[in-house]
Amino acid sequence: xxxxxxxxxxxxxxxxxxxxxxxxxxxxxxxxxxxxxxxxxxxxxxxxxxxxxxxxxxxxxxxxxxxxxxxxxxxxxxxxxxxxxxxxxxxxxxxxxxx
Amino acid sequence: xxxxxxxxxxxxxxxxxxxxxxxxxxxxxxxxxxxxxxxxxxxxxxxxxxxxxxxxxxxxxxxxxxxxxxxxxxxxxxxxxxxxxxxxxxxxxxxxxxxxxxxxxxxxxxxxxxxxxxxxxxxxxxxxxxxxxxxxxxxxxxxxxxxxxxxxxxxxxxxxxxxxxxxxxxxxxxxxxxxxxxxxxxx
Numbered sequence: 001x002x003x004x005x006x007x008x009x010x011x012x013x014x015x016x017x018x019x020x021x022x023x024x025x026x027x028x029x030x031x032x033x034x035x036x037x038x039x040x041x042x043x044x045x046x047x048x049x050x051x052x053x054x055x056x057x058x059x060x061x062x063x064x065x066x067x068x069x070x071x072x073x074x075x076x077x078x079x080x081x082x083x084x085x086x087x088x089x090x091x092x093x094x095x096x097x098x099x
Numbered sequence: 100x101x102x103x104x105x106x107x108x109x110x111x112x113x114x115x116x117x118x119x120x121x122x123x124x125x126x127x128x129x130x131x132x133x134x135x136x137x138x139x140x141x142x143x144x145x146x147x148x149x150x151x152x153x154x155x156x157x158x159x160x161x162x163x164x165x166x167x168x169x170x171x172x173x174x175x176x177x178x179x180x181x182x183x184x185x186x187x188x189x190x191x192x193x194x195x196x197x198x199x200x201x202x203x204x205x206x207x208x209x210x211x212x213x214x215x216x217x218x219x220x221x222x223x224x225x226x227x228x229x230x231x232x233x234x235x236x237x238x239x240x241x242x243x244x245x246x247x248x249x250x251x252x253x254x255x256x257x258x259x260x261x262x263x264x265x266x267x268x269x270x271x272x273x274x275x276x277x278x279x280x281x282x283x284x285x286x
Contacts, residue, residue: 004102014110018117022125033284037121087114090107097104 005086007055012040012048017083020058020075028061028074049073057082123235128283130190130234132173134241134276140166141220142269148216149261155212163198170194190230197226213260217253220268221246237282241275 008017015038020029029037035045052058057079061072075083102110144162148155174191201222210218224242231238248267256263 009102009110011110011113014113015117018114019121022118022121033124037117037124087111090102090111093102093107094104094111 002085002089004089005082007051007057008082008086010048012038012044013052014086015039016045016048016052016073017057017075017079020073021080021083023074025077025080026074028059028072031071031073034073052079055079055082124283126234126283127237127279130238131276131280131283133170133190134272134279136169136173136276137166137223138269138272138274138276140169140269141272142265145216145261145265145269149259149265152212152261167191167194167198193226193230194223197222213253216260216264217249220249220264224249237275237279241271241279245271245275 008014016034019034019037023029031045035042038045040048049058049060053060056076059074059076061074063070063072140162144155144159147158151158170191174188201219204222205215205218224246227242228239228246231240231242245268248271249264252260252263252267
């Protein structure tokens with residue numbers, strides 16, 4: 001049995017990856033919508049996104065829409081794979097416990 | 100780092116809760132425009148039917164075509180980043196299935212124009228209530244509210260039935276669409 005992904009396992013980062021993983025592969029979520037979904041503050045979410053981006057798990061795109069800055073986040077292929085492996089690991093722990 | 104089964108279960112529950120919330124928010128945002136579109140379509144249809152009852156049947160056929168074409172355009176024009184495209188197509192197909200079944204019931208039962216006026220909204224509201232079982236309770240609330248208002252109108256609106264339906268059904272769908280848009284934006 002492989003170990004947990006220590007970057008993803010942190011509660012807020014786990015929620016971020018869970019929300020982004022629901023989207024289609026090319027899809028992204030706006031920062032404000034993601035913030036509401038995971039129940040984070042601006043600063044908290046920004047810090048965790050930076051950690052995930054450094055690991056290559058999310059891609060952050062900044063652009064202007066109607067002269068307003070907009071930040072969009074999507075899970076990368078690497079991030080989706082890492083999340084799937086972490087979820088498989090969690091399920092494995094429960095399955096082993098049940099045997 | 101090793102995890103205990105309780106920790107793993109808690110993490111999986113957290114993931115499931117966020118996934119459910121995300122799907123619900125996306126479905127609210129995606130369907131708001133379709134609600135508003137159908138709200139406008141049926142408000143025009145019932146309003147037209149009140150003032151020009153003889154042309155109402157032809158007008159409804161044209162308006163249904165406009166509604167379905169509008170929904171198809173909404174699905175095709177939706178930005179790729181907005182979510183899961185395949186689900187959108189299924190929602191469009193679901194509307195077509197309801198429409199086809201509705202026609203089969205109409206052919207079998209030959210309802211009166213007034214019965215038809217409450218039958219069609221209730222067929223589509225049934226679809227919305229069932230979709231709400233998966234997509235979010237607010238869909239169920241919308242569907243049940245419009246159904247209840249339609250039935251009220253059927254029994255008590257008298258000669259104002261079509262105008263009642265224009266406001267209750269058309270206006271109700273538009274109000275639901277605006278609320279869904281707001282909920283989709285703010286989670």
